[in-house]
Amino acid sequence: MKKFFVAVSTFIFMLLITFNIANAAGFSNAKGSSQKATIIKNVQQLNDAIKNKQHHIIVDGTINGGNVPKTYxxxxxxxxxxxxxxxxxxxxALVNIQLKVDGELLPANQSINNVVIKNINFYGNISDLQKLNNDQINVGGVGVNYLGVSLRRVNNALIKNNDFHDIPDDLFxxxxxxxKITVDHNxxxxxxxxxxMNPDPKWNWVGDWHDLASERLPLLxxxxxxDSYMATNKLHVTLSNNWFGPNLKGRPLLRGYVHAYNNYFDNSTNxxxxxxxxxxxxxxxxxxxGSGSNVLSEHNYFYKTNNSQNVGLDSKNDEYKFVTKHNIFxxxxGTSAKSxxxxxxxxxxxxxITSHNLIKNIKKTAGVK
Structure with missing residues (x-):
């Protein structure tokens, strides 16, 4: 009986630990699929897995979508x-490939629920991107709409331990x-x-032409x-333990109810x-x-950054709420906004994470494993 009691107590204790870890992750408690996994090693197997509605897909090695960015x-x-x-x-790795989870055409009260994307290196092939032209680099084209991952009307998602780089629209x-989105250890x-890059072609994202090399934006x-927290009461997002940089031009741009903590903003290349x-x-x-946001920024480390926390609104008088505390600069x-x-x-x-351990910890734990 004593052994039984100890075993049950241990089991309950482990459940409590699991519960606390899940809660500690952030706004999301997404678990993803319980299906048997399908392992894929090339783009044809990826095509087949998605066509056959496989819900647990494991990427083994590097998969290239081709010379033109491909969106699933x-x-x-x-x-x-x-x-x-x-x-x-x-x-x-998924090269020249975007994963777009997109519930925008669903009825207004519905979304795509419980999504996990983790441990993948998303990046674009620069030489392929430099060769795109005509409609591919104009408003609505495959180039200007190429991200690593896009979540559109998705509820309860975990984006964890991914690497996003060298992608022409926002990386994510x-x-x-x-x-209820948690973005952790990316x-x-x-x-x-x-x-x-040279040549450095000009592309048209929003009706105005900009050069490709200057589009170095991580997250929207x-x-x-x-489409902000104050307008929708949605967009609850946790940004935790991520490594932003080097070589970022600006952002992340935050219009949600965002809790940003333990992130390393790295402009070491300056x-x-x-x-x-x-x-x-x-x-x-x-x-x-951004406009319509509630943002709590705490225990983030800003290194050689410019205008580290900047208020940038769609219109001058738009509302926002911002709290900054215990960040390291x-x-x-430049300047950094006050609460x-x-x-x-x-x-x-x-x-x-204590300030003196944060950079070492993030560099060790963020990205693909």
Whole structure:
């Protein structure tokens, strides 16, 4: 009986630990698929897995989508409970491939639920991107709409231990009233090859032509002020333990109810001068507080960043709430915004990394494993 009691007590204790760990992760408690996993090693197997509605896909090694960026869209309720992950130790990568989980055409009260994407290296092949032209580089084209992962009206998602770099639109986005998203232990950056690309073609993202090398943007939360926390009561997002940089031009741009903690904003390369098109290489900001947002920023480390926490609104008088506390600013330039409210409530438990351990910890744990 004593052994039985000990065993039961241990089991309950482990359940409590598991519960606390799940809560500590952030707004999401997504578990993904419980299906048997399908391992894929090439783009044809990826095509087949998605065509056959496989909900647990494991990427083994590098898969290249081809010379033109390829988007896989998961657009209806049949894609609830989805896991796409890399096989540990196989250097899993999706090259010239976007995963787009997109519930925008569902009825207004529905979304795609319970999504996990983890342990994958997402990046674009620079030489392929430089060769795109005509409709591919104009508004709506495959080039200008190429991200690593796009979440559009997705509820309860975990994006963990991925690497996002050298992708021409934002590396990753959360929009269209997505909610309860945790973005944890990822690395967002651009290579020196991207920074210094020559030729440096001009592309048209939003009706105005910009050079490709200057589009070094990691993350968007909320498409505009009509797709913000204050407008929708959605976009609850946790950004924790991520590595932002090096070589980022600006952002993440945050219009949601965002809790950003234990992140390393790394501008150690501190790009200066002009690129091949003659545009400034300088960073314009590190983190942007946008229209309709509630943002709590704490225990983040800003290194050599410019305008480290910047308020950038869609319209001058748009509302926002911002709290900054216990952040570290080292060798930074420009200015950093001050809190405009006393507190922003967070409904889960979490652990803050001490400042002297944060950079070492993030560099060791963020990205693909």
């Amino acid at each position: 869209t998961f657009a209806d309720k049949s894609w609830d409970n989805l896991t796409i992950e890399g096989l540990k130790g196989s250097k899993p 986005s959360i929009s269209l009233s997505s909610d 690395h967002f950056w651009f290579s020196n090859k991207w920074l210094n 939360v909320g498409a505009n002020k009509n 790009p200066t001068g002009q690129n091949a098109q003659g545009y400034s290489q300088n960073q314009y900001n590190a983190m942007q507080i 080292r060798n930074t330039t 405009n409210v006393k507190s922003i409530k967070i409904p889960y438990k979490y652990n803050l």
